[in-house]
Structure formats: structure tokens, C-alpha cells
Amino acid sequence: xxxxxxxxxxxxxxxxxxxxxxxxxLAEKEVEYEYNEEDLSKKSDLLLxxxxxxxxxxxIIHDGKSICESLIIVEYIDEVFPGKTxxxxxxxxxxxxxxxxxxxxxxxxxxxxxxxxxxxxxELEEANKELIGIFKxxxxxxxxxxxxxxxxxxxxxxxxxxFTSWFYTFEAFGGFSVEEECPKLAAWGKRIKERESVAxxxxxPSKVYDLFSEIRKKFVDA
Amino acid sequence: xxxxxDVKVLGWSxxxxxxxxxxALNLKGIEYEFLNEDLGRKSDLLLxxxxxxxxxxxxxxxxxxxxxxxxxxxYIDEVWADSGLPILPADAYDRAVARFWAAYIDDKLPNxxxxxxxxxxxxxxxxxxxxxxxxxxxxxxxxxxxxEGKSFFGGDTIGYVDISLGSYLGWMKAMEKIxxxxxxxxxxxxxxxxxxxxxxxxxxxxxVIPEVDQLVEFSNVLRAAFNAAASPSN
Numbered sequence: 082x083x084x085x086x087x088x089x090x091x092x093x094x095x096x097x098x099x100x101x102x103x104x105x106x107l108a109e110k111e112v113e114y115e116y117n118e119e120d121l122s123k124k125s126d127l128l129l130x131x132x133x134x135x136x137x138x139x140x141i142i143h144d145g146k147s148i149c150e151s152l153i154i155v156e157y158i159d160e161v162f163p164g165k166t167x168x169x170x171x172x173x174x175x176x177x178x179x180x181x182x183x184x185x186x187x188x189x190x191x192x193x194x195x196x197x198x199x200x201x202x203x204e205l206e207e208a209n210k211e212l213i214g215i216f217k218x219x220x221x222x223x224x225x226x227x228x229x230x231x232x233x234x235x236x237x238x239x240x241x242x243x244f245t246s247w248f249y250t251f252e253a254f255g256g257f258s259v260e261e262e263c264p265k266l267a268a269w270g271k272r273i274k275e276r277e278s279v280a281x282x283x284x285x286p287s288k289v290y291d292l293f294s295e296i297r298k299k300f301v302d303a
Numbered sequence: 304x305x306x307x308x309d310v311k312v313l314g315w316s317x318x319x320x321x322x323x324x325x326x327a328l329n330l331k332g333i334e335y336e337f338l339n340e341d342l343g344r345k346s347d348l349l350l351x352x353x354x355x356x357x358x359x360x361x362x363x364x365x366x367x368x369x370x371x372x373x374x375x376x377x378y379i380d381e382v383w384a385d386s387g388l389p390i391l392p393a394d395a396y397d398r399a400v401a402r403f404w405a406a407y408i409d410d411k412l413p414n415x416x417x418x419x420x421x422x423x424x425x426x427x428x429x430x431x432x433x434x435x436x437x438x439x440x441x442x443x444x445x446x447x448x449x450x451e452g453k454s455f456f457g458g459d460t461i462g463y464v465d466i467s468l469g470s471y472l473g474w475m476k477a478m479e480k481i482x483x484x485x486x487x488x489x490x491x492x493x494x495x496x497x498x499x500x501x502x503x504x505x506x507x508x509x510x511v512i513p514e515v516d517q518l519v520e521f522s523n524v525l526r527a528a529f530n531a532a533a534s535p536s537n
Contacts, residue, residue, distance in 0.1 A: 160395040176381065181371055218355065
């Protein structure tokens with residue numbers, strides 16, 4: 082019987098905001114890991130074996146066992162690697178509150194953002210309105226807090242952080258300004274980049290923009 | 304020690320999501336007050352306590368609301384960790400696996416229900432049935448692996464995945480009756496069929512999930528209301 086390989090592997094794709102959540106969490110906990118960039122047009126045997134149900138990244142493989150779904154991975158990382166910080170608070174009510182808002186980001190931001198990136202005309206207008214509405218809801222939740230986790234950078238911050246690199250792209254395609262519509266959210270976006278875990282896991286907004294401009298040229302404007 | 308006044312569940316009794324909260328509280332032996340939400344009109348309490356989704360269930364504990372059924376179950380498990388038996392596994396990896404399958408269940412099953420019970424064309428309904436059956440087939444394999452020969456996904460006792468899937472059993476049986484389909488097929492998913500009997504007859508569950516005929520009647524009422532609202536005379 083083969084002995085499972087020790088250590089942490091992350092199967093990921095550079096642009097994935099879900100993968101970035103895992104990278105931020107691993108960095109917060111100062112966990113060393115092996116990063117595997119997956120070609121999603123030609124998925125590796127390892128990915129197909131580690132996530133046979135969804136065949137999606139991110140997946141982390143810890144001592145040979147695979148864990149899938151980004152927020153589940155982040156909670157797992159928090160539980161298994163003590164580190165210097167906690168990603169979830171210890172109080173059950175605060176934990177449920179954090180999970181609720183991380184889940185809200187999961188349910189709303191990617192789908193709405195993707196709609197915006199892929200649409201034009203009336204559809205784009207509606208997608209724009211929807212996304213701004215979602216950002217405003219998040220801004221209300223953030224309020225005057227330093228982070229969504231209050232003083233502590235936590236699960237909701239990690240869930241939403243990767244999308245801050247997409248703000249520029251949303252703004253360019255949608256014709257709005259995050260700073261004008263949601264100044265507190267914009268300020269939070271700048272604040273979190275002061276954390277090393279976030280700074281090294283996020284992309285330059287221009288890189289995200291270049292990628293989606295290419296995709297848009299091919300599929301939307303064509 | 305929670306008194307009955309401390310813990311309330313806001314919902315309607317036919318909702319499988321509300322059932323999850325109630326089953327979890329029963330497993331922990333926690334008394335609670337059930338606040339019946341009127342389906343026709345969202346109450347001020349609901350709108351105030353779940354302004355984001357305006358949906359049931361909402362759990363109130365000491366006046367503070369917790370929303371989203373699976374988050375409520377996790378909250379119950381954590382707050383009353385010393386009562387009853389654990390709902391989520393102790394090991395972090397096993398917990399991640401349980402959360403994965405609960406998310407899978409929510410991804411695959413609820414979307415098919417309105418299609419199978421509604422007015423969609425035959426092809427669309429056939430596709431929804433296929434999706435649901437495929438998901439149940441997958442869960443049959445998961446059960447075989449997770450249960451390790453024991454009675455539930457959680458082992459000897461009802462756990463997180465049991466609650467996530469089991470809460471739908473009432474509606475699955477109702478759909479079989481209403482739509483004339485077979486979901487809990489002894490030939491295709493024998494282990495799950497037996498698990499379903501065990502789950503539904505357990506003390507924590509038996510008074511929570513309504514009888515099939517009640518759900519069929521409920522579905523008829525819902526459909527009539529929906530059709531009335533859509534009728535051109537309105």
C-alpha cells in the first residue's frame with residue numbers, strides 16, 4: 082500500500098479568485114505548499130482524481146487527502162494549521178455570521194460579475210445594476226469596521242479579497258466607479274492589500290483586465 | 304441552559320430547510336418555540352431578521368437571528384456541543400468531506416423540485432429527473448463509503464450529511480406521487496432506501512417531516528395559488 086505523500090499541494094489556476102482564497106489562507110497561516118498551475122483545457126490526472134465530482138480547482142491535497150470547494154478548504158486550513166491568526170472567530174454566533182457573509186459572496190459576486198463581463202447593451206445595464214447592489218449590501222455589512230471580521234482579518238475578507246482585483250475590469254466594462262458607489266468598500270480593498278498574504282496572492286488589476294478584454298473581444302464584441 | 308423562550312425557529316412546516324433546523328435541535332434535546340410563517344405574506348419578523356434573503360428558516364437564540372439552514376445546523380452543533388451527540392465529525396478532514404457533500408446535495412436537489420412539480424414540458428422534466436437520479440446514485444456510493452457499514456452517513460448516529468439529505472425525503476416521496484416518478488428506487492439505490500426508512504423513523508425526525516399526503520395537499524394549494532396569481536383576470 083503506497084504511503085500518502087506528506088505536505089500540502091494546491092491545484093489551482095492563476096486567475097481563479099477561488100484559488101486565491103486558498104493562497105491567502107495558506108499565507109495567513111504561513112503554511113508551505115506546492116503550487117500546481119492547472120491547464121483547465123486539459124485537466125491533469127491528479128485533478129480528475131482529486132476532484133472527480135466537480136473536476137474543478139481549487140483542490141488542496143494534504144498528506145494525500147484532497148479537500149475541494151474554496152470556502153471548505155479555507156475552513157479546513159483554519160482548523161488544521163494553528164498559525165498566528167484565526168480565520169474564523171471562536172464564538173459560535175460570530176462564526177455563523179462570518180459564514181453567512183462568505184456564503185453571500187459565494188452566491189452573488191462571481192455569477193453577477195461574470196454576467197457583467199459577458200454582456201452588452203440592456204443586459205449589461207442590468208448586470209451593472211445588480212453588481213452595484215451586491216457591493217452596496219457588502220458595504221453596509223462592512224460599515225465602519227476595519228475588516229469584515231472587525232479587527233481581525235477573517236473568512237469574509239478572504240472570500241471577497243480576490244474580487245478586488247476585478248474592480249477595475251468591472252468598472253471599465255460597466256462604466257461605474259467602485260470608489261464613488263461604495264467608498265468604504267474601496268477603502269477596505271486598499272487596506273487589505275497592506276497584508277502580505279493578500280498582496281502576494283492578488284493580481285495586478287491590469288492583468289485581470291487584459292485577460293477579460295481578450296475574452297470579451299472574442300466572444301462578446303465579435 | 305436554554306429555556307424554550309430562548310430558542311425559536313421561524314419557518315413553515317413543509318419546508319425541508321426548516322426541517323433541518325428542527326431535526327438538529329431535536330438531536331441536541333433543545334426545546335424551542337416554532338413560529339409559523341405565513342406563506343402568503345412575509346412577516347415583519349422575517350423581513351427584519353433575514354433582510355438579505357427574506358427566507359426561512361431563521362433560528363433565534365437569545366433574540367439573535369441565524370440564517371441559512373446548513374449554517375443553522377452548524378451553529379446548533381457548536382453552541383450545544385455538550386448536549387446530545389455531535390452532528391459534525393470531530394476530525395477536520397471528515398468535517399470538510401461532510402460539508403462538501405452537504406453543499407453537493409444543495410447544489411443538485413432543490414433546483415429540480417420546482418421543475419418536476421411544475422408545468423415544464425416533458426423533456427425538461429425528464430432532464431430534471433435524470434439529474435436528480437444521478438445525484439442520488441452518487442450519494443448511494445458516498446453512503447457506502449462514509450457509513451462504513453453503519454446506519455447513517457454520520458456513522459452510528461445521524462450526522463450533518465444525513466440531515467442535509469434526509470430533510471428532502473418528504474418531498475422526494477411527494478414528488479414520486481405527484482409526478483409519477485421513482486426516486487427512492489430499491490433496485491438502483493438500495494442502501495439509501497433503507498437509510499431513508501431509518502432516518503424518517505428516528506425520534507429526532509419523525510415529527511418534523513410531514514406525511515406525504517400532507518405535502519401533496521400543500522403542493523396542490525401552492526400550485527393553485529401560483530396559477531391564480533398568474534391568471535389574466537388578476
